[in-house]
Amino acid sequence: MKTILSSTLSRKNLMALTGLFLCFFLVIHLLGNLQLLLPPERAEGSFNYYSDLLSGNIFIMMISYVLYFSLVAHAVDALVITIRNKKAVSKYAYDDRKQVSKWYSRNMGILGSILLIFLIIHFKDFWYLYKFGTVPKDKEGYKNLYVVVIYAFKSWWYVLLYVFAMLALGYHLLHGFKSAVRTLGLYHPRYAGYVQIFGLIYSYAITIGFSIIPVYVHLTHFGLWN
Template structure:
């Protein structure tokens, strides 16, 4: 067996894979939050629907998406393997030993990860799966006057069952027809149980990220007295606070908007 294979089959190797996939997922969270913040654009869902259409029809993005799905599964699988192994034997320490007392989040990463994985399954089933593989998401037509910027929107019913999206021009008017994922979001976020699940999951994300982001750097051996405080600050305030709050704000705001209608 090669040294590389031996390394990645060891407990430390599995932790390295966990760290690398975890940091990749951190990057995804930043991008995903940036795109989802388009839900707050005051344009009737136009920007968000364009974003969703781009994500699902631009080939390079689709390739990255499948890498993302694989990373989630690998991260979860290796977490289960390591947790099971650690219960049977003495855990293998980090590349650089952390002498600080174990935090609540570090002791409950399995629980936090399980909550997040369940949420991902529900979330992707409600949005990604229905958007890509069912006819439950309706279409919308946007007509934009390119001279004035004025835009109108109407419901659209495709003539062909396999219709995905289209862009055409009628003189000075741009006509775009896409799936109306924004309406699906409005519908889901008008249900209190779904909003509660979403907010609980973001709470789990907070604790998961506070420990996970910092431990990834320790696993990789990237520890330095000058830079470690920066890593801890980013893990605590950016990934542990700003990003979860940004995600949680969406269902909460849309739920109260649905009550006011």
């Protein structure tokens, strides 16, 4: 029993650490993607330069390996912990928890599964194509990922899929950030209110920031404002 408990705690600590790293990565990723909101004549060169910098810088490449590890470890740990909790928690304990917890706290597995499916699609359409596919060059000689992104957001259903996934991400972050801080022992009662406020602001900022981009691109290039 002690071994199982220790193993679970270790997995929760790893999931918390990888989760917080992914939270940090989301900020960097969002800042880069916000360049898509620039006027087209500026956005193309700026975004392609940013993409080339991420793929050609040795330091960034090392960080990317940490990112890949974090994504896999976070997903695997979440799956293992969810299965163990399902087996360990009785129906009555679940009903009691249902009385006091938010619905998204009880459905982190479902939200995580939605995000995993989205990540597979996202990696296939952008990362894999950029790394191994045929991408045209822009006038500066960089791979023109900007054109690839613009074309992807031409489809309204792809925009809806993206926004839906970002909503799932937002709810995932609402529970995940506070849970990670608490798991690592950083959730002191004196600072609990600040942690909750920061987590709320962070979750909304990430969700809205990422959701605006495909909607804006679709409307400006193919929609009402075209």
